[in-house]
Amino acid sequence: MKVVICIGSSCHLKGSRQVVEKLQTLVREHGLEDKVELGGTFCMGDCVNGVNVTVDGEKHSVSPETVNEFFEKEVLTKIQ
């Protein structure tokens, strides 16, 4: 599974660093380093809904507050 986080200007200001760090920790805690590949990308052209994160190409709107919920729903459940 490939999870790509937007690190463009706008998403950066909306907290992509916190989202990236949180996801890195969650992936490690669940021992999913082999199954989940985290990547970055520049602007996805949807700054209003940032932080933009895609899971295998499907776009989601995530914030530092909702990242746990996002991980459970979009990553954990789909990987098992």
Next chain:
Amino acid sequence: MNNLCTDIGWMSLNKHGEQLCGDHVDIVPQGKNSTVVVLADGMGSGVKANILSTLTSKIISTMMAEGMHVEDCVETIASTLPICAVRGVAYSTFTIIRIIENEEAEIIQYDNPFVVLLREGKNWEYPRESVEIGGKTIYKTRIPIQEDDTFIAFSDGAIHAGIGMSLNFGWEREDIIDYMEMMYDKSYTAKTLNTILLDECNKLYGGSPGDDTTAVAIKVRERRQVNLMIGPPSDPVELTRMHDAFFSESGKRIVCGGTTSTLAAQRLGKPVIAQLDYLDAEIPPTAKIEGIDLVTEGVITMSRVVEYAKDYLEENQKYSQWGYKRDGASLISRMLFEEATDINFFVGRAINPAHQNPNLPITFNIKMQLVESLCDCLKKMGKRVKVSYF
């Protein structure tokens, strides 16, 4: 004609409690490839010394830049300077370094500590011929220069640093040579070398200098061009023309901004590989595109570069951050402030539709202002800057 140029950095520390500095530095370019640098140290301190040194350096630099002989300059100063009521003399010491066509250096010294010349990082004692002009003993030198020659001139405040405090007899010229040989690094700019010297003087003085202390560093270096592209063109039709201009220049290439780098990658037919390492919590990570030396985010990174540039021109305290860090802003700063002598900006004026929302803190105006203030700063650093808008 060669491919050399001069990089000059100078700064003064005021005597403790004085608002004006009694030392004065003037830098006057003489045509495209020659420069006259004068460091004058006026007698006493405060207002009087400031007037003496300002007059001296202004008169010398202007006359020398117009091609007058040093004899004429010294005579003019002697008959112009106001005479001190306490001491009955008009007095300001001076050092003149004239770089001629970036091929030769002429050094004329009167009563300041002798200029230090570091050649390949080591002290190089140059010949000095003494001449009497108007009862004053003046030392003249004329030598060919080579790449990486670094001339360091300083007022006597530098060699007096620490007298009676941390050192018994101050810091001799030999000690300064040893120190600068030890600290020298080929990649350092004149400004950085100069800051290193003055920081040490200030430390020896315990933070309150007993005399005005000024240093000027002149580094002979090769011209080097760097190209920076930021923003897509306002009219998409112009994209090819913008890319043609950017990719046809020689020298290193920096691309700033998400959309800008995506477009550049398309042109090169290579992918953009974004990194996820936050080397500075506030600066977005950089990316890689084969064929481009540095790819960064746009506005946030650039505003940090402008912050570093402004500081570099003033206190130069943030050098300790951008001088070694590997985040986008530090990397751009090193390439522009240290490596480059000639910088070409390729600025696209497109308005990012994704940013046109009142809830987003980024506006088009901010981007244009950042580019303008960065250009101003770079020009003040002595760089040749060319900006093309698309």
